[in-house]
Amino acid sequence: MAEQNVITSMLDDLSSEQPIHTALCIGQKIDQNSAIQWHYFNVNEFLNLPFTQRYDLGFVVLDTEQMLVLPEVQKAQILVRLRDLMAKRIVVVSRFQDEKLLRSLGFTQLIDKTSHDADFALWQFNILTYKHVPDWFNSKFWANPENWDKFRW
Template identity: 30%
Template sequence: MAEAELPTLQQRLTAMLADVRPERLLLVSDDDALAQVLGDHAPQRLAGAEAWPRLGDCPAASLAIVDGEAAVPPADVTPLLGRLRDVYAGQVLVIGPASPREAWSRHTLIGLGFRGFGATLDGNHRRPWYQFDIVDYKVTPDWLSPRHWAHPELWDKFRW
């Protein structure tokens, strides 16, 4: 998709929220404009620097949105995203930073189970999006179905 065809961050967020309709939203961001876009969804908001230390005080959310431009210390990025993914949210959306940073690299996010989720324009900067959704994170393999497990018809025929 050409840069001119990319939606703005606000347009994409508004469309996504209309589609997802989260019951409870958690926002990790220092950007007041981003919080205003999410305003009618009444998110719980954590500033970047306090996100990891204060995460334990937050209730679970159906959707967590993490702004890669927030002032999250680099050492806290991986534990924060892992904890959001594992405990605090069924779906986590990361809006990557406009300029590359090691803590927010594509490799780090893919390693945590996130998938590329498109990109948006924020001013003149392209910002990649990544998503983790527990619902479609892993497709159940065929061998893990009940028809491959207990075979009562074979119990007396073979020695296991």
């Protein structure tokens, strides 16, 4: 399991960027910050959980014994459901072997794996920073009413 002080400092940094009031945790109980209302679910409970609210933070620990025996397809189901429905931002603690899965789902790495000796990495998904909007994607370039009578389209 990742060092607790790394998780605590990461939660403080995320809270400073955007307030976190509710958090969902899968894989291990985490009660790091008393200001955050934590909801813990195991894998089966989470996959059967109906969508009733969107949490500010989803926290997944993939390097526990329960999560290590899961097939990669089920890990992907958990992360996709969390990403698309249940959480605004997601933080994943994983081992190096999950790098391909996390990159394919659009996660970005928070801690460089070469900066420490342990077999863990921190990943995040934030829809606000997932894709930058290009310059050409605005209403200025969508239609050119001044050219409607000049050119045949």
